[in-house]
Every structure is written in C-alpha cells, then in structure tokens.
Amino acid sequence: xxxxxxxxxxxxxxxxxxxxxxxxxxxxxxxxxxxxxxxxxxxxxxxxxxxxxxxxxxxxxxxxxxxxxxxxxxxxxxxxxxxxxxxxxxxxxxxxxxxxxxxxxxxxxxxxxxxxxxxxxxxxxxxxxxxxxxxxxxxxxxxxxxxxxxxxxxxxxxxxxxxxxxxxxxxxxxxxxxxxxxxxxxxxxxxxxxxxxxxxxxxxxxxxxxxxxxxxxxxxxxxxxxxxxxxxxxxxxxxxxxxxxxxxxxxxxxxxxxxxxxxxxxxxxxxxxxxxxxxxxxxxxxxxxxxxxxxxxxxxxxxxxxxxxxxxxxxxxxxxxxxxxxxxxxxxxxxxxxxxxxxxxxxxxxxxxxxxxxxxxxxxxxxxxxxxxxxxxxxxxxxxxxxxx
Ligand SMILES: *Cc1c(COP(=O)(O)O)cnc(C)c1O
Numbered sequence: 513x514x515x516x517x518x519x520x521x522x523x524x525x526x527x528x529x530x531x532x533x534x535x536x537x538x539x540x541x542x543x544x545x546x547x548x549x550x551x552x553x554x555x556x557x558x559x560x561x562x563x564x565x566x567x568x569x570x571x572x573x574x575x576x577x578x579x580x581x582x583x584x585x586x587x588x589x590x591x592x593x594x595x596x597x598x599x600x601x602x603x604x605x606x607x608x609x610x611x612x613x614x615x616x617x618x619x620x621x622x623x624x625x626x627x628x629x630x631x632x633x634x635x636x637x638x639x640x641x642x643x644x645x646x647x648x649x650x651x652x653x654x655x656x657x658x659x660x661x662x663x664x665x666x667x668x669x670x671x672x673x674x675x676x677x678x679x680x681x682x683x684x685x686x687x688x689x690x691x692x693x694x695x696x697x698x699x700x701x702x703x704x705x706x707x708x709x710x711x712x713x714x715x716x717x718x719x720x721x722x723x724x725x726x727x728x729x730x731x732x733x734x735x736x737x738x739x740x741x742x743x744x745x746x747x748x749x750x751x752x753x754x755x756x757x758x759x760x761x762x763x764x765x766x767x768x769x770x771x772x773x774x775x776x777x778x779x780x781x782x783x784x785x786x787x788x789x790x791x792x793x794x795x796x797x798x799x800x801x802x803x804x805x806x807x808x809x810x811x812x813x814x815x816x817x818x819x820x821x822x823x824x825x826x827x828x829x830x831x832x833x834x835x836x837x838x839x840x841x842x843x844x845x846x847x848x849x850x851x852x853x854x855x856x857x858x859x860x861x862x863x864x865x866x867x868x869x870x871x872x873x874x875x876x877x878x879x880x881x882x883x884x885x886x887x888x889x890x891x892x893x894x895x896x897x898x899x900x901x
Contacts, residue, residue, distance in 0.1 A: 540552050545568040547882045551859060556859040557883075558859045560878055565809070567754065567798055573795055576793065580600065580786055589783075591779060597783060598783065600789035600793065601784065601789045609762050611730075614746060617761060619784060620775075621782075623759040625781070627648075627654040628654045630761060631657070631660075631717075632775070633771050633776075634658075635658045636684070637660065638682060639659075639685065640684070641655040644688075646695065660686075687717065689705060689717070692720065692835065695874075697829060700733070703735055715743050718734055722753075725753025725802075726834060730802055730806065745767060746761065746763065747762075754792060755791075756791045757784070757788050758784050805881035808881045812834075813834060813836065813879055815888050816879060816888055819888075834880070837875065840874055843873045846873035853891075858890070863876045
C-alpha cells in the first residue's frame with residue numbers, strides 16, 4: 513500500500529467500485545470494428561457498437577482516407593484558426609449543411625467538444641439551460657460548465673418543461689435534448705419542443721448522435737419545421753452511424769460564425785486530421801445512398817422486438833431505433849446475463865448505474881445493418897434460453 517494519502521483514498525474507492533460491481537473494465541479489440549470482432553483473444557458477434565450502418569470498416573471510406581493520406585499526410589498540424597482548416601473540412605461542412613437542410617455547419621473533433629463548445633459560446637451566467645433528465649453526460653457537463661442556471665425536467669415531461677420555461681427570468685434560454693436517447697432508444701418530440709422554444713423565445717439544441725445516418729433517409733430525427741427554424745441548432749456526431757470520428761453542428765450562418773469566434777473547444781485545439789474529413793465526405797455519400805442499409809436495419813429491429821417481446825422476466829424498452837435496451841434490473845444480474853451471452857460468443861454490454869437510473873440496469877443491444885438475420889436470431893434465442901434458467 514502507498515503512503516501517499518490521496519492515492520490511498522483512490523485505491524479504497526476503486527476497491528469499493530469493484531465490490532459494488534461498478535468497476536468498468538475495458539475489453540481489448542483486436543480486429544476492425546464490426547459485427548464480427550476479435551476481443552480479448554476470442555471471436556465474437558458484437559451487439560454493442562454504434563456503427564449502425566456498418567460503415568466503420570467500409571472499403572470506400574478507408575480508401576478515401578488512404579488517398580487523402582497520400583496527398584496530405586496524417587496530421588492537421590494546427591488549429592482551425594491558425595492554418596489547420598483544410599479544404600476537406602470545408603467541403604464536408606458544406607455537404608453536411610446541404611444534406612441536413614441548414615444554412616451552415618461546423619466540424620468539431622468530437623461530439624463531447626461540440627456540446628461544450630455550443631453551450632459555452634451561446635450561454636453564460638445570465639442564461640438558463642432546460643435539459644431532459646436522460647440527456648447524454650456530455651450535454652450535462654456542457655450545461656454545468658457554461659455557467660448558466662441548469663434546470664432539468666423529468667424524461668419527456670414537456671408539461672413540466674413548460675412550467676419551468678414560464679417561471680424563467682433568464683436572458684438567454686436553451687432547451688437541450690438528445691434527439692434519440694442514447695440508453696433508452698426513444699425519440700424526443702421535437703415538434704412540441706419547438707413550439708415551446710418559440711413560445712418562450714429559447715434556442716432548441718438537438719443532439720442527434722444516434723439518429724444521424726439512421727432516421728429519415730439518413731438525415732436524422734429533425735423534422736422539417738426544425739430545419740427551417742433559426743432557433744434550432746442541430747448536432748450530429750460522426751463516430752457512430754457515420755463510421756468515422758468527429759461531430760458537426762448545423763445552424764443559422766451567424767450562429768456558425770459565432771461558434772468560429774467563441775467556441776473554445778473549436779478554437780484551442782488542433783484540427784481533425786484532413787484524412788478523416790475525406791473519409792467523412794465519402795461516408796456522407798454512403799449515408800445519402802444508404803436506404804438499403806436502413807431497410808435491413810429496420811428488419812433486424814422488428815425481428816429482435818418480435819423475438820424478445822414476450823419475455824416474462826425482462827422488458828424490452830419501447831424503442832424503434834437500433835438501440836434496443838432490455839431492462840434487467842440490478843447491476844449484478846445485468847452483468848451476469850451479459851457474461852452468459854459472452855460464453856455463447858455474443859458481446860452485449862451491461863449498462864449500469866450511474867449511467868442509467870438505479871434498478872434499471874440493462875443490456876444495451878445495438879443493431880447494425882451489417883448483422884445477418886441469423887445473427888439476430890442467435891441473440892434472440894440465447895437471451896430466451898438464459899431468461900428461462
Ligand atoms: C456519443 C454521444 C456524444 C458524444 O459524441 P463523441 O463524438 O463520441 O464525443 C454526444 N451526445 C450523445 C447523445 C452521444 O450519444
């Protein structure tokens with residue numbers, strides 16, 4: 513044991529996490545990301561990536577990156593405002609804005625940084641953030657760090673949100689929501705949120721990390737009314753269905769201009785390598801032409817829901833997206849089920865508190881267009897078997 517007391521406290525806390533079945537362990541991926549992976553020396557069928565369209569290891573994307581490496585090398589070498597802003601970034605931003613149906617767009621290195629950048633640039637201590645309680649941690653961190661008042665409403669309880677908005681005296685208001693909730697798979701009621709934003713003169717910030725590429729011909733979960741509204745700011749992350757890395761914010765041109773001036777996680781960091789922007793330009797083409805992938809994904813979702821619908825012990829949550837959570841209950845049991853699936857060669861993560869509310873530990877099954885019907889069947893059968901023992 514160490515004699516350094518701060519370190520000793522950390523070691524105690526780690527032991528406690530272990531005792532509570534809360535110690536996170538990283539598995540070692542030894543293959544490409546995909547539905548068939550090699551993890552810790554074993555070949556497994558994976559139901560846990562966010563690579564919903566199977567693009568992460570797509571040959572055309574990889575080739576686009578290789579071509580860009582040949583021409584431009586691997587590093588951006590500087591921040592966007594110095595000399596790191598490459599024409600490939602610019603090209604992606606324009607293609608993305610056009611696809612999404614917003615006037616302008618800006619790339620960030622990650623969704624986490626984009627959320628932090630948008631909220632800190634648009635809100636300060638005279639502002640107020642209104643946030644769904646199930647929003648992604650990165651949105652919550654951003655809300656806390658921007659210095660605005662942070663008000664949360666119960667998941668999807670828009671009557672409560674309305675009351676909160678009525679009471680607010682903040683100069684700047686922003687409603688922030690996951691568009692597809694990352695641990696539940698349900699979709700926010702954007703039309704209703706936009707009505708509230710209009711009635712109370714608030715921004716509406718939509719984090720579509722899990723909808724972009726998947727919903728509405730790939731454009732994501734934003735309805736036409738929100739595309740047209742100057743008060744709506746849209747975020748897509750590009751490491752999930754898009755299969756690469758990074759994030760892009762689409763909004764009114766002057767919002768984007770303001771972010772270039774003020775968003776610190778955009779300004780004070782090295783630009784994303786141009787080769788990734790090249791891969792993303794190709795990814796966007798595949799997403800636009802990707803209806804057959806989305807149809808296949810939809811078939812898998814229906815198949816899984818049919819297969820697991822009638823389980824007596826565990827409840828599949830009401831989700832129509834590729835995120836299909838099966839609620840198990842206690843942390844330890846969720847971990848045990850995940851382990852039994854692993855013994856059968858199926859990789860499905862157990863999501864525990866504090867990521868999800870206490871008592872709702874779950875398997876977060878995520879489906880990909882790259883799965884086969886037989887693989888979805890094998891998962892359904894394995895879960896049914898385990899539930900009966
Ligand atoms: C994954 C995720 C993010 C973070 O995006 P990264 O690019 O991985 O940093 C933000 N919001 C939501 C809802 C997410 O699921």
